[in-house]
Amino acid sequence: MNRRKFLTILGSAGVVSALGTAKVAEAGMHTFPYYADSYGVLHDTTRCIGCRRCEEACNKVNNLPKPEKPFTDLSVTATRRRTTAYEWTVVNKYEMNGKPVFRKLQCFHCNDPACASACFAKCFQKQPDGSVTYDGSQCVGCRYCMVACPFYVPGFQYDEAFDPLVQKCTFCEPRLKEGKLPGCVEACPVDALTFGRRSDLIKVARARIADNPGKYVNYVYGEFDAGGTAWMVLAPAAEGAPVPADSPAQAAPDLKQLGLNTHLGNRPMGELTYGALGAVPMIVAFWPVLFGGAYAMTKRREAISKLEQEKVLKEAREDVAAAVDAAVRKIEETEGEGAAERARRAMTEALKAREAEAACSKHGEDK
Amino acid sequence: MENHGIVIPTRDKLFNLDPLLRRTPGNILTWIILSVGLIITIIRFTQGIGSVTNLDDNQPWGLWIGFDLLCGVCLAAGGYFTTVACYVMGMKHFHSAVRPAVTTAFLGYGFVVVALLYDLGHPLRLPYMFFFPGTTSVLFEVGLCVATYVTVLFIEFSVAPMEWLAQKFPWLLKWRKLVIRCTILLTIFGVTLSTLHQSSLGSLYLIAPEKLHPLWYSPFMPMFFFVSSMAAGASMVIFEGMFAHKGVHEYMDATHLREADGVVLSFARAASFILFAYFMLKLIDMLVQANIPYLFTGYGAWWLVEMLFFVLMPALLYAKGARDGNVSLCRFASANTVLGIVLNRFNVSMIAFNYNLPSAERYFPSIWEICISMFVVTMIVTVYRFIVYHMPVLYEHPDFKDEAH
Numbered sequence: 001m002n003r004r005k006f007l008t009i010l011g012s013a014g015v016v017s018a019l020g021t022a023k024v025a026e027a028g029m030h031t032f033p034y035y036a037d038s039y040g041v042l043h044d045t046t047r048c049i050g051c052r053r054c055e056e057a058c059n060k061v062n063n064l065p066k067p068e069k070p071f072t073d074l075s076v077t078a079t080r081r082r083t084t085a086y087e088w089t090v091v092n093k094y095e096m097n098g099k100p101v102f103r104k105l106q107c108f109h110c111n112d113p114a115c116a117s118a119c120f121a122k123c124f125q126k127q128p129d130g131s132v133t134y135d136g137s138q139c140v141g142c143r144y145c146m147v148a149c150p151f152y153v154p155g156f157q158y159d160e161a162f163d164p165l166v167q168k169c170t171f172c173e174p175r176l177k178e179g180k181l182p183g184c185v186e187a188c189p190v191d192a193l194t195f196g197r198r199s200d201l202i203k204v205a206r207a208r209i210a211d212n213p214g215k216y217v218n219y220v221y222g223e224f225d226a227g228g229t230a231w232m233v234l235a236p237a238a239e240g241a242p243v244p245a246d247s248p249a250q251a252a253p254d255l256k257q258l259g260l261n262t263h264l265g266n267r268p269m270g271e272l273t274y275g276a277l278g279a280v281p282m283i284v285a286f287w288p289v290l291f292g293g294a295y296a297m298t299k300r301r302e303a304i305s306k307l308e309q310e311k312v313l314k315e316a317r318e319d320v321a322a323a324v325d326a327a328v329r330k331i332e333e334t335e336g337e338g339a340a341e342r343a344r345r346a347m348t349e350a351l352k353a354r355e356a357e358a359a360c361s362k363h364g365e366d367k
Numbered sequence: 368m369e370n371h372g373i374v375i376p377t378r379d380k381l382f383n384l385d386p387l388l389r390r391t392p393g394n395i396l397t398w399i400i401l402s403v404g405l406i407i408t409i410i411r412f413t414q415g416i417g418s419v420t421n422l423d424d425n426q427p428w429g430l431w432i433g434f435d436l437l438c439g440v441c442l443a444a445g446g447y448f449t450t451v452a453c454y455v456m457g458m459k460h461f462h463s464a465v466r467p468a469v470t471t472a473f474l475g476y477g478f479v480v481v482a483l484l485y486d487l488g489h490p491l492r493l494p495y496m497f498f499f500p501g502t503t504s505v506l507f508e509v510g511l512c513v514a515t516y517v518t519v520l521f522i523e524f525s526v527a528p529m530e531w532l533a534q535k536f537p538w539l540l541k542w543r544k545l546v547i548r549c550t551i552l553l554t555i556f557g558v559t560l561s562t563l564h565q566s567s568l569g570s571l572y573l574i575a576p577e578k579l580h581p582l583w584y585s586p587f588m589p590m591f592f593f594v595s596s597m598a599a600g601a602s603m604v605i606f607e608g609m610f611a612h613k614g615v616h617e618y619m620d621a622t623h624l625r626e627a628d629g630v631v632l633s634f635a636r637a638a639s640f641i642l643f644a645y646f647m648l649k650l651i652d653m654l655v656q657a658n659i660p661y662l663f664t665g666y667g668a669w670w671l672v673e674m675l676f677f678v679l680m681p682a683l684l685y686a687k688g689a690r691d692g693n694v695s696l697c698r699f700a701s702a703n704t705v706l707g708i709v710l711n712r713f714n715v716s717m718i719a720f721n722y723n724l725p726s727a728e729r730y731f732p733s734i735w736e737i738c739i740s741m742f743v744v745t746m747i748v749t750v751y752r753f754i755v756y757h758m759p760v761l762y763e764h765p766d767f768k769d770e771a772h
Contacts, residue, residue, distance in 0.1 A: 080725075084424055118574055120507035121492075122499040138499050141488015143427035144506045148574045155424045156488065158417030164488040261577055269574050273505050276570035276589045280508060280563060287559040291455050295551055298457035 034111050038130030039176065040198035040230035041185060042205055043104055045258065046215060047192035050077050050091050050102035057187030058089045058106075061172060077102065080259075085155035085167040089184055096257045097238035103258055104184070104193070107132060107153045107169035108222060109230035110268065117270025118148035123166075130198060130230040131171030139165055150226050150264050171230070198230055205234055214239075219251035221260050227268030233260060320351065373618055373762050378534040383756045387749070393614075397745055404742025407735050411485055419735035425721055426730035428486075433716035434740050435482035437568055438709050439475055440513070441592070441599045445607070446472025446520060447561040448600030450554045452637075463623040464630045466527060466760045467611065468604050473520040474747050474754075480517065482743045505570045512564035519557045522546055527758040530767055566593040572715060580719035582661050582670040585652050588715075594645045599708045601638035602681075605631050605701035615755045620762035632689050635697035638704060639685035646678045666719060673714060677707025 056071035058064070064086050069076055077093040082105065089106035109132045116124035116132065123139045126132050141164055146154045157164040172182035180186070185193040194204060205220045214237055222232035235251075235258050252262040324347050332340035374383050387394065411419050422429045449468035453461040484490035496510050529543040546553075569592030576584050585591065608627060611619075619627075653659070653670075661667045681703040688696035717730060755761055 082424065114574055117503045118501075118506065120496045120501040120504040120510060122501045138492070138495050139489060140492045140495055141490075142486075142506060143488070144504070144571070146424060146427040147571075147578075150575070150577050152425060156422075156427060157415075158420070158422060159415055160488075161413055161415035161418075164415060264577060269576075270503060272573045272576065272586075273570055274503075275586070276567065276573060277503070277505065277508060279589075283562055284559060287562060288555050291451065291555045291558055295455045295457075295555070298455065302457060 034228075035126070035128045035130065036199065038111075038128060038198050038230060039171075039195065040109070040130055040201050040232060041182070042194040042196070042201040042232050042234065044192050044194070044208070044234045045101050045103050046234065046236045047190050048091070048102040048104065049190055049192075050074060050093055050100075051189065052077070052091055053187040053189060054104055054184035054193070055087070055089055055091060057183040058169070059087075061175065061183035062088060062170070064088070081105075083107070083153050083155055083168065085157045085165075087155075088167065088169040092259065094258050096236065096254065099236075099239075101236060101258060103233065103260075105151075105153075105259075106184070106231065107171070108151055108226075109169075109171055110226055111228040111230070112268035112270060114148040114150060114226070114269035115145035115154060117268070117273070118144045120144065127173065129171075129173070129176055131173045131176065132230075133170060133173055134166060134168065136163075136165040141165070148269060150261065150269055198232075201232060205232060208234065217251050217254045219255065219262075221255060221262070224266040225262065226264040227266065227271075233258075235260070324351075373620065374756070375759075375765065376531060376534075376757055381532070381535060381757075384753075386756055387752060397749055400738075400741055400745040401749070403738055404745070407738055407742070408485075410735075411739070416486070416488065419733065419739070421730055421733040421736065423728075423730065425724060425728055426717070428716060429730055430717070430732035430736045430740055431482060431486040433713055434709070435486075435743055436479055437712040437716055439479040439482065439743075440568060441565065441596045441708055441712065442603050442705065443472040443475025443479070444561065444565060444596040444600030445603040446475075446523075446600070447554075447558045448597060449604055450523070451558050454551055454554045455558075458633070460626055460629055461633070463626045463763075464604060464608075467607065469520065469523050470527065470754055470760050471603070471607055471747075471751065473517075473524040474750055476513065476517045476520055478743050478747050479513070481746070482740075485739055505567050505573070509564050509567045509571065512560045512567065516557060516560040516564065519553055519560065522549075523553050523557070527754065527760055530764045531758040533766070561596070562593060565596040566590065568592050569715075572720075575720075578721055578723075579715065580661075580666050580722040581656065581658055582653065582666060583715050583719045585656065587648070587652055591645070591648060591652075594641060594648060595708060595711060598638050598641040598645060598704055601634040601641065602701040602704035602708075604634055605638075605698055606705050609698045609701070611755075611761065615752065615761065618755050618761045622763065623761050628694050631694050631697050632692060635685045635700065636689040638701070639682050639689060642678055642682035642685065642704065646674065646682060649674060649678070666722060669714070669718070673707065673710055677703065677710050681707060 052071045052074060059066070059071070067087070077091050081087070081090045081092055083090055089104060091102050091104050094101050094103060109126075109130055111126070113124060113126055113132045115134075116126060120142065121138050121140050123135050124132055124145065125135070141156075143156055143166065145166055146156060154166045154168045156166050172180070172184075175182060181195055185195045194201060196204070202220060202223055205223075209216045209218055209220075217235040217237045220232050220234065222229035235255055238254065255262050324344075328340050328344050328347070331343050376383055407419055416422060420429060420431075445468040449461060449465050452458045453465050484493070487493060493510075496507055501507050523546070526543055526546050529539045529546075533539050533543070566589035569588035569590070572579055572584065572588060573586070608631065612627070653662075662671065681700045684696060684700035684703065687693070688700055721729060759767075
């Protein structure tokens with residue numbers, strides 16, 4: 001490799017790294033905007049009676065397949081269920097401080113959703129109205145969204161052969177556009193689900209906690225968890241417990257009984273990967289220089305050792321030539337011109353033969 | 368001549384399929400696995416993923432991702448490892464190891480993509496990631512790098528089929544010459560892409576801290592995956608070499624045979640250092656994350672088994688083998704390392720994933736998933752054999768012998 005070639009490689013590496021940097025700068029901006037006026041739902045588990053009307057309404061408004069057991073069968077709430085591709089919301093019964101508590105599960109509609117961050121075909125979008133929507137028409141079916149979701153929400157149509165899609169609660173986005181409430185909220189007979197602007201709901205939740213001392217755990221689940229969610233949960237406090245401070249550490253044991261994970265942190269899950277993604281342009285920029293440099297050093301070392309080898313050979317050859325010359329001159333002095341000529345010829349021939357032999361064996365080694 | 372028994376295809380007889388069609392126990396087993404795989408393939412693509420797998424909503428990524436993708440990519444790291452050692456670091460005595468390593472790497476990556484098609488709900492939409500690039504996704508980076516690297520490996524590998532077909536189609540020689548001139552460029556491009564996606568396979572799980580057991584979850588997972596891929600690369604060259612010496616010994620020329628033991632010992636030394644470094648990385652990470660209390664649980668015992676018997680032990684065995692010049696010990700250590708890599712990827716993707724779910728909701732692969740993974744491995748072995756029987760991989764083609772490159 002000559003100097004020009006090396007510079008060409010370095011130049012192209014620079015261009016590639018610049019392109020990479022541009023892309024990640026864009027990715028850095030690409031955090032999902034927080035929509036101040038977005039909607040949410042507050043789920044007050046102290047009011048929920050586990051009637052499964054929300055499940056039924058969800059099934060009806062979204063045209064989901066009818067389940068095996070009817071919605072009037074309330075015994076199913078006793079087994080731990082999760083949302084699936086065909087059940088976008090489920091109500092489970094939890095034992096909390098010795099008392100049964102019902103909690104409705106559905107997509108939390110995160111402010112900055114892990115599924116949207118994880119999707120490599122941009123199927124998920126946080127909408128200004130607060131819903132996280134999914135466009136199946138460009139879904140590759142990799143299911144990384146399901147790995148990423150900290151709430152185990154999205155379900156996949158494993159039974160579908162030709163058009164399997166990821167399915168989850170849509171926040172009834174089409175109904176919101178028509179000015180209607182989400183199906184489940186409309187169907188709730190006990191007002192356990194409150195629909196409203198997310199910013200208002202947080203105030204409502206705080207007011208309920210303040211107005212009913214000892215009734216609630218002093219923690220609005222979803223206010224900050226996983227970067228904040230549109231759907232939030234209020235949990236009942238243990239009876240006779242002192243009014244607790246607003247700290248995740250104190251609320252954790254209670255919320256855990258309700259199947260709510262308080263260890264997700266206050267930042268969006270996607271941010272956990274941005275450090276690794278940010279290193280990409282660094283590697284793209286630096287690796288070619290590092291390995292190109294290593295290559296250049298290797299080449300240089302090879303060239304130097306070759307030069308040194310040649311020098312040693314040359315010196316040896318000159319040594320031999322000098323010795324031969326001295327010997328011939330000595331013969332000339334003692335035995336005359338003719339003998340010297342014969343000696344010179346014999347020695348030259350011997351040297352040539354040796355060189356030819358050396359060249360031959362070297363050639364063989366190269367193979 | 369040196370190439371005593373090697374069947375070199377000629378202009379008139381391009382194909383040498385005989386060894387693949389002979390009625391040997393190995394071939395019969397191959398046919399059985401391939402036909403079973405073909406039947407499951409038909410079921411998979413007509414009845415859906417659910418008909419052949421135990422995957423569910425809690426465990427969307429099972430054996431096909433955990434083994435075919437994570438292990439497949441990692442174990443194909445021999446390609447970048449060997450080319451960098453030979454071309455960038457100038458270790459010319461590894462030259463005969465380059466082509467087999469590039470061939471297996473290309474096959475490994477190629478079949479990772481094939482296996483991925485089984486796992487995707489919409490396999491035909493795979494190129495969508497380029498049309499709707501989700502740049503915030505680690506998977507996008509993995510996809511982009513793997514797609515590019517498969518192309519690079521294809522170009523690097525293409526020299527062998529060119530040499531095979533050149534007698535019939537002499538114009539291929541121009542392409543071959545061009546590729547050989549670009550060798551160093553391709554090598555550096557390859558190692559950059561490998562660094563990126565080997566580490567990104569670890570980054571995939573960064574987004575799920577609540578699902579992966581703390582002993583395996585770490586912000587440094589990308590680094591762990593990359594460092595272990597280097598050990599896997601070195602080990603796979605030794606491991607594959609062991610089988611090649613058993614199965615296709617007669618296709619190796621004198622140079623390959625002369626250099627083979629040196630390659631094993633040098634790679635063993637390198638792998639030993641890398642495994643020690645990996646062990647220290649994992650150990651320090653465990654300490655700084657204050658994970659010692661977890662060591663006294665069931666998962667902790669399992670973590671210790673992985674670290675002691677599948678990282679530290681092969682590192683020591685490699686060190687001893689390389690020091691004593693004991694090739695068989697090095698080969699044993701390579702098998703140990705390969706098993707360890709598989710165990711680690713299984714732990715991250717399946718065993719320690721969803722560790723907090725009740726055992727009834729946990730995943731175990733179905734027999735059909737295992738069959739498809741075996742099917743993919745068998746396809747790789749069969750295509751590898753086809754290549755070795757036809758192309759100058761384990762020997763140098765007499766027409767191109769005197770070229771130094």
